[in-house]
Amino acid sequence: MIVLVGYATIEGQTRKIAEAVASTIEAAGHRALLFDITSGGEYALGHPEAAILCAPVHAARYPAAFAAFVRQEASWLNSIPSAFVSISMLIRSEFEEEQEEATHFPDTLLQESGWKPGIIHHAAGALRYTEYDFFKRWIIRRMAEHENAPTDVSRDHEFTDWKALSAFVTQFLASAKG
Numbered sequence: 001m002i003v004l005v006g007y008a009t010i011e012g013q014t015r016k017i018a019e020a021v022a023s024t025i026e027a028a029g030h031r032a033l034l035f036d037i038t039s040g041g042e043y044a045l046g047h048p049e050a051a052i053l054c055a056p057v058h059a060a061r062y063p064a065a066f067a068a069f070v071r072q073e074a075s076w077l078n079s080i081p082s083a084f085v086s087i088s089m090l091i092r093s094e095f096e097e098e099q100e101e102a103t104h105f106p107d108t109l110l111q112e113s114g115w116k117p118g119i120i121h122h123a124a125g126a127l128r129y130t131e132y133d134f135f136k137r138w139i140i141r142r143m144a145e146h147e148n149a150p151t152d153v154s155r156d157h158e159f160t161d162w163k164a165l166s167a168f169v170t171q172f173l174a175s176a177k178g
């Protein structure tokens with residue numbers, strides 16, 4: 001099976017996640033087409049038969065280019081097995097209401113585009129303090145304080161559960177072959 005792994009990233013963590021998704025697909029004996037949605041390139045040439053799209057939440061929404069891609073491709077995505085990986089910080093919150101809130105990040109995008117992914121996987125992202133500019137570091141540090149996330153800005157913090165991600169891909173491949 002040829003699987004499109006489409007992603008959009010702002011700080012790089014979603015690219016890392018998409019690469020891990022692609023590796024799991026290839027390790028299972030399938031082909032992964034890794035595609036940066038914001039590149040404006042062509043992805044359909046590889047004739048994917050299934051798709052996993054990955055996008056991060058920034059200020060409670062997904063990157064505009066990602067939303068545009070999903071709106072444009074919704075009917076094609078609905079015609080093949082597809083899944084969505086939503087990356088956020090809130091999903092790792094120790095507060096149940098906040099985790100619950102994070103599970104609703106995809107709602108608006110899915111409603112307005114009409115895309116109906118078979119599986120939605122929520123993955124925690126990373127705080128890359130060392131790469132933020134002064135203003136962003138200040139905002140994210142305040143957000144982290146509020147959510148009991150690490151506030152040590154002298155280094156980066158990664159929260160992605162790689163095992164859970166790989167288990168999701170395996171589950172998706174099994175259901176897609178179905």
Ligand SMILES: Cc1cc2nc3c(=O)[nH]c(=O)nc-3n(C[C@H](O)[C@H](O)[C@H](O)COP(=O)(O)O)c2cc1C
Nearest residue numbers: 009010011012013014056059060088089090125126
């Ligand atoms: C400017 C900024 C805004 C963010 N806003 C949110 C948010 O509203 N909710 C949330 O759960 N996570 C938020 N995050 C956390 C990101 O989802 C997390 O850092 C993720 O790993 C970013 O993915 P990327 O590296 O692919 O861009 C924000 C991060 C940044 C840098």
